[in-house]
Amino acid sequence: MNEYDTELAAGLLVKEGYQLTTEDSKADAVIFNTCSVREHAEDRVFGQLGSFSHQKSVDGRKLILGVMGCMSENYKTGLFKRFPELDFIVGTRNVKDVPRVLSRVIDGKKRQVALDEEGLGIEYSEFTRRGSAYHAWLPIMTGCDKVCTFCIVPKTRGREISKPAAEVTREVKRLAGEGFKAVTLLGQNVNSYGKDFAATAVTFPKLLAELSKISGIEMISFTTSHPSDAVPELFEVIRDNPKITRRFHLPLQSGSDKILKRMKRLHTLSEYRAKVDLLRTMIPEIALTTDIIVGFPGETPEDFDATRHALEQIGFDSAFIYKYSARPGTPAEALVDDVPLEEKKRRNSELLDLQERITESRNLKLIGSVQKGIAGKENVRVSGEIVLRTWTDKKIVVPGAAADLGKIMSARITKLVNETFLGEVYCA
Numbered sequence: 001m002n003e004y005d006t007e008l009a010a011g012l013l014v015k016e017g018y019q020l021t022t023e024d025s026k027a028d029a030v031i032f033n034t035c036s037v038r039e040h041a042e043d044r045v046f047g048q049l050g051s052f053s054h055q056k057s058v059d060g061r062k063l064i065l066g067v068m069g070c071m072s073e074n075y076k077t078g079l080f081k082r083f084p085e086l087d088f089i090v091g092t093r094n095v096k097d098v099p100r101v102l103s104r105v106i107d108g109k110k111r112q113v114a115l116d117e118e119g120l121g122i123e124y125s126e127f128t129r130r131g132s133a134y135h136a137w138l139p140i141m142t143g144c145d146k147v148c149t150f151c152i153v154p155k156t157r158g159r160e161i162s163k164p165a166a167e168v169t170r171e172v173k174r175l176a177g178e179g180f181k182a183v184t185l186l187g188q189n190v191n192s193y194g195k196d197f198a199a200t201a202v203t204f205p206k207l208l209a210e211l212s213k214i215s216g217i218e219m220i221s222f223t224t225s226h227p228s229d230a231v232p233e234l235f236e237v238i239r240d241n242p243k244i245t246r247r248f249h250l251p252l253q254s255g256s257d258k259i260l261k262r263m264k265r266l267h268t269l270s271e272y273r274a275k276v277d278l279l280r281t282m283i284p285e286i287a288l289t290t291d292i293i294v295g296f297p298g299e300t301p302e303d304f305d306a307t308r309h310a311l312e313q314i315g316f317d318s319a320f321i322y323k324y325s326a327r328p329g330t331p332a333e334a335l336v337d338d339v340p341l342e343e344k345k346r347r348n349s350e351l352l353d354l355q356e357r358i359t360e361s362r363n364l365k366l367i368g369s370v371q372k373g374i375a376g377k378e379n380v381r382v383s384g385e386i387v388l389r390t391w392t393d394k395k396i397v398v399p400g401a402a403a404d405l406g407k408i409m410s411a412r413i414t415k416l417v418n419e420t421f422l423g424e425v426y427c428a
């Protein structure tokens with residue numbers, strides 16, 4: 001979602017005549033698009049803001065500094081107190097306001113704020129500077145009505161709001177007309193799309209089925225899903241529509257029912273496993289990925305063992321595994337953060353090692369298989385090679401040229417090097 005917001009802001013700025021640079025030293029304005037989900041991400045922004053502020057206040061550099069995204073929502077005008085050199089903040093629902101706010105600062109206005117409490121804030125724009133000519137991110141809903149105690153998203157992105165289905169369909173048709181082949185539908189909790197449309201009853205599975213009919217679009221992905229909203233109707237639509245990719249990201253977070261309850265995840269491990277079993281029965285080729293937090297308040301060695309056991313039993317294709325850190329403003333901030341940092345690190349690295357072995361063993365089984373994918377980019381290290389992103393979100397390096405980019409191709413996997421597959425183009 002943040003990547004899309006950055007593409008949108010950059011596109012709108014270019015439309016207004018600004019030029020983009022990736023060289024800090026050349027910039028007249030530096031805008032941070034921020035994420036508050038993890039402490040580490042915020043700390044990096046704080047560090048950078050400190051450094052640029054120093055350049056302004058001590059070195060006398062003329063520079064406009066702005067913050068957009070979740071940190072603007074999380075800290076609001078408190079950011080100006082911490083960084084007096086900051087010129088503006090723009091919230092998650094105000095990306096379209098970035099050019100207006102920037103121009104006010106250029107006109108001499110101080111400490112500009114654009115923070116709407118309500119609204120969708122995920123506008124489509126033909127000016128969006130997309131990172132690929134074949135694949136487009138497309139936000140279809142924003143916010144979250146769940147209350148996971150560790151999560152800052154309900155505070156920074158607000159309540160769930162879905163983009164009307166007719167609008168989503170129009171935008172995907174437009175992307176197809178512009179030559180895009182692949183689209184990834186985005187939402188903090190994308191599979192609860194449409195719950196705010198009681199009258200029209202357009203659910204996420206229905207929307208997916210509708211979008212699958214659009215000619216020109218050949219690959220449809222979505223992220224991220226909550227287990228409670230991963231329903232059999234959704235699995236059926238995926239199974240019945242070959243355009244929909246075969247990677248399902250379903251955050252588990254913990255294998256302990258006690259911790260899941262403390263996290264307010266709204267399901268038990270066995271309920272989660274029942275969904276996964278059904279999904280794998282209905283779509284055997286599905287690649288399942290997940291998120292795990294270790295060291296959540298109250299996580300005992302037994303709770304951690306339950307998570308380790310769940311990883312062994314379920315056998316995810318890959319997992320994002322993080323150490324818990326309390327996020328200011330979340331319900332879990334009030335819990336005693338009682339797992340020592342060293343123990344969190346130990347648990348984190350134990351699970352990372354375990355998952356690495358599981359991922360490798362699952363990947364090795366794919367050698368010799370034929371996988372369909374989109375030719376997404378050239379191999380930056382070796383000329384004459386391109387990288388296919390498969391329907392199960394694996395990467396296969398095959399012989400190819402720039403002229404192949406954007407094509408849907410099949411490849412036979414011949415080798416696994418670390419987490420990258422090597423293969424040969426396969427013609428049936």
Ligand code: SF4
Nearest residue numbers: 144146148151153188
């Ligand atoms: S469902 Fe996801 S976005 Fe919503 S509160 Fe839980 S972790 Fe956060």
